[in-house]
Amino acid sequence: MGLEGHDPLKNGFLTTRLDALLAWARKNSLWPMPMGISCCAIEMMAVVDPRFDLSRFGSEVMRFSPRQCDVMIVAGTVTYKMARVVKKIYDQMPDPKWVISMGACASSGGMFRSYAVVQGIDQFLPVDVYVAGCPPRPENLMNALLMLQKKIAEGETGPRKPVHIDEKVG
Amino acid sequence: MEQQSTYRSKILAALENQDTSVIFDDTLENAMVLNMGPQHPATHGVLRLLLRLDGETVIKAVPDLGYLHRGYEKIAENTTYHEFIPHTDRLDYLSPLSNNVAYTLAVEKLAGIEAPPRAQYIRVIVSEMARIASHLVAVGSMGLDVGAVTILLWTFREREKLLDILDILTGARFTSSYARIGGVMQDLTDECIAALRSFLDQFPAKLDECTGLLNKNRIFIDRCDGVGVISKEDAIAIGLTGPNLRGAGVANDVRRDEPYLVYDQLDFDVITVEGGDALARYHVRVREMKESVRIIYQALDKLPKGPILAYDKPKRVLPQKERIYTKMEELIHDFMLVNFGINPPVGEIYQPFEAPKGELGFYIYSNGSGYPWRMKIRSPSFVNIQSIPIVLKGAMISDIVAVIGSLDPVMGDADK
Amino acid sequence: MTYDEILKGVTAKFPSSVISSNIYRGELTMVIRKSDIIQVCEFLKNECSFDALRDLFGLDMNTPIDRFFVAYNLYSLATRRRIRLKVPVDEKDLNVPTVTSIWSAANFHEREAYDMFGINFTGHPDLRRIYMPEDFEYFPLRKDFPLMGIPDSIPLPKK
Numbered sequence: 001m002g003l004e005g006h007d008p009l010k011n012g013f014l015t016t017r018l019d020a021l022l023a024w025a026r027k028n029s030l031w032p033m034p035m036g037i038s039c040c041a042i043e044m045m046a047v048v049d050p051r052f053d054l055s056r057f058g059s060e061v062m063r064f065s066p067r068q069c070d071v072m073i074v075a076g077t078v079t080y081k082m083a084r085v086v087k088k089i090y091d092q093m094p095d096p097k098w099v100i101s102m103g104a105c106a107s108s109g110g111m112f113r114s115y116a117v118v119q120g121i122d123q124f125l126p127v128d129v130y131v132a133g134c135p136p137r138p139e140n141l142m143n144a145l146l147m148l149q150k151k152i153a154e155g156e157t158g159p160r161k162p163v164h165i166d167e168k169v170g
Numbered sequence: 171m172e173q174q175s176t177y178r179s180k181i182l183a184a185l186e187n188q189d190t191s192v193i194f195d196d197t198l199e200n201a202m203v204l205n206m207g208p209q210h211p212a213t214h215g216v217l218r219l220l221l222r223l224d225g226e227t228v229i230k231a232v233p234d235l236g237y238l239h240r241g242y243e244k245i246a247e248n249t250t251y252h253e254f255i256p257h258t259d260r261l262d263y264l265s266p267l268s269n270n271v272a273y274t275l276a277v278e279k280l281a282g283i284e285a286p287p288r289a290q291y292i293r294v295i296v297s298e299m300a301r302i303a304s305h306l307v308a309v310g311s312m313g314l315d316v317g318a319v320t321i322l323l324w325t326f327r328e329r330e331k332l333l334d335i336l337d338i339l340t341g342a343r344f345t346s347s348y349a350r351i352g353g354v355m356q357d358l359t360d361e362c363i364a365a366l367r368s369f370l371d372q373f374p375a376k377l378d379e380c381t382g383l384l385n386k387n388r389i390f391i392d393r394c395d396g397v398g399v400i401s402k403e404d405a406i407a408i409g410l411t412g413p414n415l416r417g418a419g420v421a422n423d424v425r426r427d428e429p430y431l432v433y434d435q436l437d438f439d440v441i442t443v444e445g446g447d448a449l450a451r452y453h454v455r456v457r458e459m460k461e462s463v464r465i466i467y468q469a470l471d472k473l474p475k476g477p478i479l480a481y482d483k484p485k486r487v488l489p490q491k492e493r494i495y496t497k498m499e500e501l502i503h504d505f506m507l508v509n510f511g512i513n514p515p516v517g518e519i520y521q522p523f524e525a526p527k528g529e530l531g532f533y534i535y536s537n538g539s540g541y542p543w544r545m546k547i548r549s550p551s552f553v554n555i556q557s558i559p560i561v562l563k564g565a566m567i568s569d570i571v572a573v574i575g576s577l578d579p580v581m582g583d584a585d586k
Numbered sequence: 587m588t589y590d591e592i593l594k595g596v597t598a599k600f601p602s603s604v605i606s607s608n609i610y611r612g613e614l615t616m617v618i619r620k621s622d623i624i625q626v627c628e629f630l631k632n633e634c635s636f637d638a639l640r641d642l643f644g645l646d647m648n649t650p651i652d653r654f655f656v657a658y659n660l661y662s663l664a665t666r667r668r669i670r671l672k673v674p675v676d677e678k679d680l681n682v683p684t685v686t687s688i689w690s691a692a693n694f695h696e697r698e699a700y701d702m703f704g705i706n707f708t709g710h711p712d713l714r715r716i717y718m719p720e721d722f723e724y725f726p727l728r729k730d731f732p733l734m735g736i737p738d739s740i741p742l743p744k745k
Contacts, residue, residue: 035209037216038238038582039263039345042307046333047327064211080740081719082216082237085208087743111256114241115726115735116718124743135344203663241733246732279611406638406663409691427666454745517610520659520670522642524628531641533659533738544681548641548659585717 020153026070026096027152028058030145033069033088033093037044037076040103043135045076052138057145066092073141074125078103078118087124098152100144101127104134191400201229206570208237210336214574215312215581217555220299223567229563229568238585246545250511251277251351252488254545257540261547262583264307265300265526266338270349272523276532277351279521279573280512283483288476289353290431294469295526296339296348297431299460302373303332304526307454312452313384316393324380331369338362351489351512353479363470370463381456394448398561398573408560409553412502412528413458415579416461417451419444424524436468448576454579520548527551527580551584589614592634592669600626605674615670620682623673627658627688636660636669639661639685642695644703648729653677654703658685675705682708702727 036044047054048062055061063069066089071109078086090099101121104110107130109119121127128151131144206219216237222230235448242261258273259266271293278284285293312327333343339362340346340355348355382465384390396415400410405418423440425433441457443450480487486506487498528550535544554577561573589609595614597604603622608615611675618626630636642658659671675682684707686692696707697716704725707713715722719740724731 039260041215042263043344046326049330050323051327051330064209077238077240079237079239080742081207081239082742085216085237089209104280107387111260112240112245114245114733115731115739116241118742125743126745137343199724213670236715236719239717241726244731244733282611349738407690408688409639411640424664427669449641518615519613519669522640522668533641533643533657533660544645546641546643546657552694552698553691556691 023068023153027149029056029069030059030098030149031061031099031153032059032145033066033072033089034062034064035072035074035076035089037074037078037082038105040075040105040135044073044140044141047138047141050145052142053144054145057142057149059145063131066090067094069093071098071100071145073100073102074106074121075102075135076123077110077112079116080118081116083118083121083124086121090125098128098148100129100131100141100148102131102141102144103136104132107123107132110134121159172434177432179563182514197489204567215577217445217574217579217581217584219558219570221567221570225326225448227235228562228565228567228570231559235552235555235581235585238581240586241249242547242586243545246542247540250540251542252511253513254506254542255349256345256347260373260582261549261586262304262525262527262530262551262580263345264580265304267340267348268297268300268304268346268525269530270347271297271431272521272530273524273532274349274351275520275523276521276534277350277512277514280517280536281486281512282349283352283400283480283486284481287355287432287474287572288478291469291473292354292478293349294433294436295358295466296354296433298465298469299332299366301462301526302459305459306332307347308455308526308575308578309381309452312572312578313390314450314533315571315575316390318387318390321383324383326375328373329378335362335365335369350479351468352481352483353477358473359477366466367470369465371512373463374460377456377459380496384452387403393453393569393572394576396447396449397569398448398555399446399567399578400561405446405557408557410528410557411550411553412525413451413454414528414554414557416440416442417454418446424522424529428522430521430523438465448572451576451578454524477508486514491565513528513538522548525550526549527578528582530583546586549583550584551579551581552586555579556583589669592630592667595634596626596629598628612699613670615672617672617674620673620675624683624685624688626671627685629687630660630669634662636662636667637665637689638663638667639689639691639695640668642685642692642699644699644705644727646703646727646729654680654681654705654736656699656705673740681706681708682703682709686710701725704728 034044072090072098106121109117129144129148131140133140202223204221207220208216218234220232220234223230234338242257255270258269261269278405304469306325306329306468313321330360339341340348400418402419405415421440421442426440441454441461443453484503489503493500494504514536516536516538520531520533522529522531530550531548533546534542537543593607600622603619605617605619638661640661643657643742645655645657647653654675656673656675658671682705684696696710699705700713701715701717702725
């Protein structure tokens with residue numbers, strides 16, 4: 001991103017400081033796009049209520065317009081009919097963007113092994129963090145957001161290899 | 171091309187006649203088609219509404235469902251009766267415990283067994299707690315949809331206290347799979363009863379605080395009064411049930427008309443409000459929460475001692491864990507029940523239940539094996555959404571969210 | 587009105603329509619011939635005050651003749667009684683007259699029965715699929731449709 005092409009010293013002092021500054025700014029203001037489809041959406045609503053406040057980590061508002069968001073939280077079972085809609089909304093988000101797959105249904109189809117359910121959204125979307133649970137507790141979703149922030153601070157600008165949920169957040 | 175030439179000739183003719191006001195039929199048809207898509211902040215889930223608008227007035231509204239169709243009925247034909255209990259949690263996901271109770275009641279009716287009295291009282295308590303939780307979300311999101319953001323945060327605060335009690339009781343905050351065929355999973359401990367009583371003691375005052383924001387609020391009343399009106403005959407004909415039907419003036423409640431569990435021994439009122447508009451439905455939900463508090467107090471006072479699972483019916487009910495590990499018969503029964511399912515007699519039943527959204531019914535046709543041959547879930551939200559075209563006739567665009575909020579559909583229920 | 591009275595009333599008025607009936611666990615079920623379903627439903631709505639249609643669905647019994655059934659769940663608000671009607675439908679002739687003119691609640695339910703089983707309701711104002719996408723070619727709840735579906739029957743967006 002930015003100045004690598006222009007600066008003769010590729011990993012020079014100026015570019016790495018600028019990268020770190022941009023990464024710090026990006027990770028502390030991740031506005032989520034809530035793709036709340038089913039039961040996990042209720043736990044996502046519970047994450048923003050006064051008890052498990054999510055806005056203290058920078059996710060101040062949940063904007064429902066994809067053009068204003070950084071991270072899409074897919075919460076709920078994605079069916080084949082809904083998959084086209086999810087992909088359309090994902091395409092409308094501006095770069096850099098990340099995806100959190102919340103819950104068992106979004107990560108792998110969950111308990112619904114049937115003709116209408118996509119067995120995991122990574123069949124058509126690149127995913128950064130998978131959150132296990134049915135539904136995951138709100139603290140679990142906050143852990144996932146912090147893990148994503150750590151990943152961004154290390155310099156990832158887009159989805160690369162996903163982070164395992166057991167890794168401790170620094 | 172033809173259109174252009176007819177327009178041109180019309181213009182020329184008008185100019186020749188010095189008549190400069192010409193009316194064109196069918197230029198834009200004066201009606202706009204708006205898609206209120208599946209991803210929308212205020213459609214309570216993935217509901218898609220196609221609206222034909224004349225300016226700001228809705229001429230026709232067509233709901234489009236199926237974005238959350240997970241194939242429950244097909245899954246039910248391939249799982250045993252016990253294995254389907256966690257699936258019923260995810261139907262109406264705002265009140266998962268009442269779905270569990272409804273399903274186990276249906277299976278018990280089919281198998282011909284009855285839960286012991288303590289389990290029945292616990293089921294009543296848990297269903298009413300689920301009703302309070304669901305109505306809190308309904309009232310909160312109705313307020314949020316018309317613009318009052320504070321009330322959502324306050325009702326969610328109350329809901330968090332309730333979910334803490336459910337956490338102690340069942341082990342999970344939310345989708346708990348608490349009911350079993352023949353009773354319930356875990357007993358109601360004294361710590362839980364004390365926590366429940368202290369919650370109920372402070373709840374009516376907090377509820378009054380929350381609804382005090384809306385009841386006399388000029389803006390809320392203007393946005394909801396007279397909006398989304400449905401008449402009594404239309405409501406019965408279109409199949410509405412639950413708070414939506416009682417908000418239209420029809421006193422119909424499954425708990426009183428066809429009593430199940432121990433509702434015939436408890437004293438409660440059926441809340442009916444005349445009017446049929448969004449404000450009436452809101453008032454029905456608020457007052458129903460207070461009735462639920464009354465019911466839970468009575469059930470807690472009358473709670474008998476005893477077992478929580480019908481252990482005297484070993485071929486239908488899972489035995490106790492300590493006996494499975496030590497006695498031979500219980501081990502065999504457990505093996506058969508888990509692998510092959512309970513084998514109810516051949517026949518079909520339908521069990522209605524008063525869920526927070528309306529009448530939830532399970533129709534099960536059994537052919538004698540451990541898997542149901544056909545299970546049909548009569549979901550209340552599916553039928554409530556059917557009434558949207560009638561209720562929205564002649565409304566403005568900004569009334570749509572108030573109306574949908576007052577009908578309170580849940581897409582997990584409607585799409586099955 | 588008790589169940590016996592309802593049964594007597596229907597069999598007296600429509601003797602050739604009722605194929606069989608039984609009462610199991612306190613519920614009355616009547617099997618009605620397909621061609622007479624509209625008259626029986628009108629009689630039940632007007633005379634016996636069954637003014638609410640609570641449920642309408644299809645059943646696949648997987649038998650060579652009369653493979654499908656359409657079941658109607660009626661409720662009377664005045665007398666608080668429930669009754670179930672079943673109509674046998676053969677696989678070769680999947681047309682059933684619609685009851686949307688009697689109870690408008692049947693609209694979405696009949697669309698669902700069409701979507702899941704392929705039963706065609708003649709006279710329905712808007713018979714199209716409701717749960718599956720419009721261009722889906724199969725009927726999911728039939729017994730010969732596999733649980734995991736047919737691969738590539740609904741296209742998935744590309745990554």
